[in-house]
Each structure stands twice: as C-alpha cells, then as structure tokens.
Amino acid sequence: MTADYDAVVYDLDGTLVRLDVDWAAVGREVSTLLRDAGVDPDDLDTWELLTAAEDAGIGDAVHDCIADHEVAGAETGRLLETAEELPLDVPVGVCSLNAEVACRRALDRHGLADAVSVVAGRDTVPARKPDPRALEWVAGELGVDVQRVLFVGDSESDETTAERAGADFRWV
Ligand SMILES: [Mg+2]
Numbered sequence: 805m806t807a808d809y810d811a812v813v814y815d816l817d818g819t820l821v822r823l824d825v826d827w828a829a830v831g832r833e834v835s836t837l838l839r840d841a842g843v844d845p846d847d848l849d850t851w852e853l854l855t856a857a858e859d860a861g862i863g864d865a866v867h868d869c870i871a872d873h874e875v876a877g878a879e880t881g882r883l884l885e886t887a888e889e890l891p892l893d894v895p896v897g898v899c900s901l902n903a904e905v906a907c908r909r910a911l912d913r914h915g916l917a918d919a920v921s922v923v924a925g926r927d928t929v930p931a932r933k934p935d936p937r938a939l940e941w942v943a944g945e946l947g948v949d950v951q952r953v954l955f956v957g958d959s960e961s962d963e964t965t966a967e968r969a970g971a972d973f974r975w976v
Pocket of ligand 1: 815816817818819957958959
C-alpha cells in the first residue's frame, strides 16, 4: 500500500485512536464562554464554536478549554485497528483537529510516538482542516510533495482536505 506514496499522514481521532472526550460537555462549557462574550453559540459544532470564539477574541480560552478535555480523553482513549499498520517504511505524520498536546499524549500512551515523525494539531498548523494548508504543512515538514502523500481519515472533512491538497485519500 505505502509503496505508492512518499509519506502517509493520518487523522488522529477516529483513525488511529478514539479520544475519550465528552463532546457534549465541551460544547456546554464553550457555549458558556461564548455567551459570556456576547456570542450566540446555538447550532454550532465544536469547531464552529472555536471559530466563533476566535472571531470574538476569546480563541485562546476556548482552545484551552477544549484541550483540557482532549488531554483527559487521551489518557483513557483506546487504540484503533488502523494503528496496527504502524510503523511504515515511509515517513508518517498526523494531521488532526485536536490540540497538539493531546495528540502527542495519545501517541505516547500507545507507543506510537516513534512511528510518527510530524504531529500537527489544530494549534500547530496555519489553518484547520478541511483547509488544505493543514495537510500541505505536514507534507512540507515531512519533506515530501503533498501530491505524493496518502491521507488516511474517518470524516468527509478529511477527504475534502486531501482532495483540496491534491493528496490521495483512504477511508478507515
Ligand atoms: Mg477523525
């Protein structure tokens, strides 16, 4: 599989590991922060809430709030089957919407840190998926052309990211 590519990049949550995060609780806490800042949080998903928070000037506080849950979720999250294919004979990266510290914690905990040479969380890359710059940044750090990358993920957003960046995509 990997012989056709110069590098393989994985999404984290739902692809390599399942973070044990109560996203409903995250949504309630973040919504409170937004209401306190005068923003209506209704009908927004987690990442839309974060964007709204950034627009309202409280992006750091909301990022930290989500990250606390993600790090806790990394402590008890479980390894998924796709992770069994690591290590690979080509460079491996992670491109995630989760906080980098939580990604690293999850990889460390499951003994995957040595198999992954670049870890990009939402606070690492210049833009968040499905913006292709997230994946392009990881490819650049891996020293490969993004069009020679296989991106592996579990969401439409991941697939869109790959398409926009010109990388191949594999669903898990
Ligand atoms: Mg995912």
